[in-house]
Amino acid sequence: MPHQPHYSPMARQLFGQFLDQEIDRDNLIGRLQEMELQxxxxxxxxNEDEDEIESTRSLRIRIFGGDTxxxxxxxxxxxxxxxxxPNAQILMRGIAFGLAEDELEVHYE
Incomplete structure (x- = not known):
């Protein structure tokens, strides 16, 4: 799962805004989808020189260091x-932890 260091700070900012209730869930998802399109x-x-380009790749958010x-x-x-x-509450705590520990990362596979 290749790390995308250019996009990780943007994702951390988005998730921080979400936790601070500056943006809602729909805004968060929409902006993550824009990031994935980019x-x-x-x-x-x-990969434009290659004959076959995989269209199954997607953005993955690693919330914290142990998240493989x-x-x-x-x-x-x-x-x-x-x-x-409970899933939402667990995810929110995970996001808060990942942001506090600077472990939240964007990956593209």
Whole structure:
């Protein structure tokens, strides 16, 4: 899961704004989707000489250091759908921890 150091600070800022209630869940998801589209465009430019380009690549957010799989945008959206659900509360704590420890990262696989 290749780390995308250029995009990680932007994701940390978005998640920080979300935790501070400066943006809502829909805004967070929309901006993450824009980031994913930009990553796809960047990958397409790098691979334009190749005959076959994989379209199955996606943005993954590694919330904290021990998170080996990361989360897709749709998984984040689903977990945050109902703020009182335990999954949402666990994810929010994970995001807060990842931001506090500077471990939240963007990956593209």
């Amino acid at each position: 990553l796809q465009a960047d990958a397409d430019e790098e 799989l990361g989360m897709s945008i749709s998984e984040i959206e689903q977990d945050l759908q109902e703020p009182t659900h």
